[in-house]
Amino acid sequence: MSEFYTSVRLDESLCKGCINCIKRCPTEAIRVRNGKARITKEFCIDCGECIRICKHHAKYSTYDTLRSREKYEYTVALPAPSLYGQVNNIEDVNLVLHALIRMGFDAVFEVGCAAEYVSRLTREYLEAHREKWPLISTACPSITRLIRVRFPNLIEHLLPIKAPVDLAAQIARKEAIKKTGLAPDRIGIFFLSPCPAKVTAAKNPLGYEGGDVDAVLAMKDIYPELIKNMKEAAKTPNLEDLTTAGKIGIGWGGSGGEAGGLLTDSYLAADGIENVIRVLEDMEDQKFKDLSFIELNACNGGCVGGVLTVENPYVAKVKLSSLRKYLPVARNHSISYEVNPYWTQNVEYEPVFTLGSNLLESMDRMAKVEELMKKFPGLDCGCCGAPTCLALAEDIVRGIAEEKDCIHILRAYVDQLSNQMESDKERGEEHDSW
Amino acid sequence: MTGKIHLNYVIPGDDFTRAGEASGEVKKKLKQMGVSPEAVRKVAISMYEGEINMVIHANGGTIDVDISTTDITIVLKDNGPGIKDVALAMQAGYSTAPDKVRALGFGAGMGLPNMKKYSDNLIIDTKLGYGTTVTIVVKIG
Known part of the structure; x- marks a missing residue:
């Protein structure tokens, strides 16, 4: 069994790639990639909020029959x-x-x-x-x-x-x-x-x-x-x-x-x-x-x-x-069962949210996140597939997303390209008339 | 790689609903940088105390946070009334917070003592009528 396991699954055929679950997830564990909502299992705590919110019933829990x-x-x-x-x-x-x-x-x-x-x-x-x-x-x-x-x-x-x-x-x-x-x-x-x-x-x-x-x-x-x-x-x-x-x-x-x-x-x-x-x-x-x-x-x-x-x-x-209402306060408090009721292992901190593999790399990436945040519109629209602009910036420095995933940056880029083409065309036409 | 991060926050005065936002954000960032839990704990507690103090006593101010690979320096600067007797203010339980603040559960007189306890270095620079600058240093590692 892997250290990180989740019972929450996605039925890809039902997933529309909308932003409901990515917005609802309390640990920001879900991203829409290629039109489908993927769960990062290291971040998932199995709370089931995505199952609750999904209108298309694409998120579900595994269980036995x-x-x-x-x-x-x-x-x-x-x-x-x-x-x-x-x-x-x-x-x-x-x-x-x-x-x-x-x-x-x-x-x-x-x-x-x-x-x-x-x-x-x-x-x-x-x-x-x-x-x-x-x-x-x-x-x-x-x-x-x-x-x-x-x-x-x-x-x-x-x-x-x-x-x-x-x-x-x-x-x-x-x-x-x-x-x-x-x-x-x-x-x-x-x-x-x-x-x-x-x-x-x-x-x-x-x-x-x-x-x-x-x-x-x-x-x-x-x-x-x-x-x-x-x-x-x-x-x-x-x-x-x-x-x-x-x-x-x-x-x-x-x-x-x-x-x-x-x-x-x-x-x-x-x-x-x-x-x-x-x-x-x-x-x-x-x-x-x-x-x-x-x-x-x-x-x-x-x-x-x-x-x-x-x-x-x-x-x-x-x-x-x-x-x-009419039950006794407790009926099993004084029974001693022959089982060990205590934990036998320590729970260890799992720093899954760190940005890099060491302090210096993480700091460097954090600085890049700050720079990226100046570029993003701050609308938290979710169109990029990440729940917030900040989450997208973090994904970018982790190397799993890119700036042009932001549709606003993409649009500005397309506008710039089209303006460029327009001006190239005009210049070209001027050349023609010479 | 520079190994340096600078963060800046403006703290509005008299708004308890927002007090703690800046320290909460810094806490999240430190965890994302993989700073040791002990250092995160110190920063979370001492910076929150400082932030609350600014709201209670000084009508807000600014906070500059500088993070290097060896330490975290938090400079809380306000243009409030200043601290009359720093030695007295450092005593546990001493508070000049008004009643309306105490009614909200603040003003227990533990602000500066807790900042001292949860930092590796605490410098208070204050001038009556001009304001206070508190510098908190927490070592990483």
Whole structure:
């Protein structure tokens, strides 16, 4: 697996080469080249904003299908808490879990259950590591990826605890082995994901090697099957209670839920990638005092706002609130699972945005960028295929674009040529009349 | 290759919504040049403090940033009222910021102390009634 992997892809046949995605991308990872929107995978953080904005549905996320279960003898579904916010009129999560069993999974393990375990571990970690305050949540993979490439000074603040989905996968596999006696690779762990970032994290996790999630399904993809099977499940009397998550676990599905589980008010929770970047910039300038925890979610509303969900995130959040209402605060906080919940590797700064290969070259290129900016019109029109004039200037010094990619410079050049031809012609005609 | 970069910013006075734009831009450029994260941190914090000070006390001013392969020199120049007692102003917690500024969360009296802490050299040249020039030097490497 390469160090930089992205789940976001382009269907070239649908791409019109418009400027919507290049403008929306928060890390300026997309350029239109030869009429198609190409992603620089080193810059991409899998936030899915380009998928959201593309009117032509040319950007999409890779994910697995239900059919990939055929490879395994025993399968476990891991529903993210945000899944419960996608369905209507349920008073009980149990119906969703039974629907998943009806869809052919052998078992279910709620990610919300592992989330409560993470909440407890985080509370303990915060107490033990005051020198690292404020700690930054690492549950949203887009945020960890963003910090890795853009905020080197904040890496030391990353919470080195695995995300709930990864712990859920580890625990679920252990339980499945115990129950069935099967070899670990005969068991398939399937995560039901709200976003492409989780697809990437399953394939290429940061902070530890070889995650336990075998396949990632998109919520929107399984949605019709889920609804159908929930209706069937509802007809069955006396369903066994499969639920394991409490108020805290289910709360993780929306922004503020993770921080809420820390039982402290010295936290900040921000959602939406642009807001997140502002918070990180301010944090880097040390503008926050006395905060212990920063929860950041790339999507508006938190995981319920993921690009692979179907429901309006704010409606989904209301549904989660009503589901949580009568649940115990937590149901898994005191359980100790026999898995290592902590990161085993450091996340290293990846300076992918540097202009050159060393300081001197980068400075030289920066000086050229400044010169180029004097020539460009500053319209940020995107016609060159880069999101801004500055991005084009940076591409030029990196050697992947040229000045005449700017249509305004090109037009001036063409005008100059035509004037030249005109005057040559006039001079020629004068010669003729001599 | 010259190994030198010069940047210049004009800071408008009394506009807190724009305070931090210049230091934010410099921070981005330093990262793009591959300057060490530690030096970026120092510049980000000390230059932002200086920028805010100009907005609070001096009705804006100009900032010149010179980057070489060995250090970053930031010169913040204003035509404000000047600093009456530099030694006092250097004390943590001492502030002359008006109430309306404190209401915005600024004026904690940490501006100059933080600039000192997050620079390798800090020179304050001030004259009452004429203005202040603050020079911050951060070493690279």
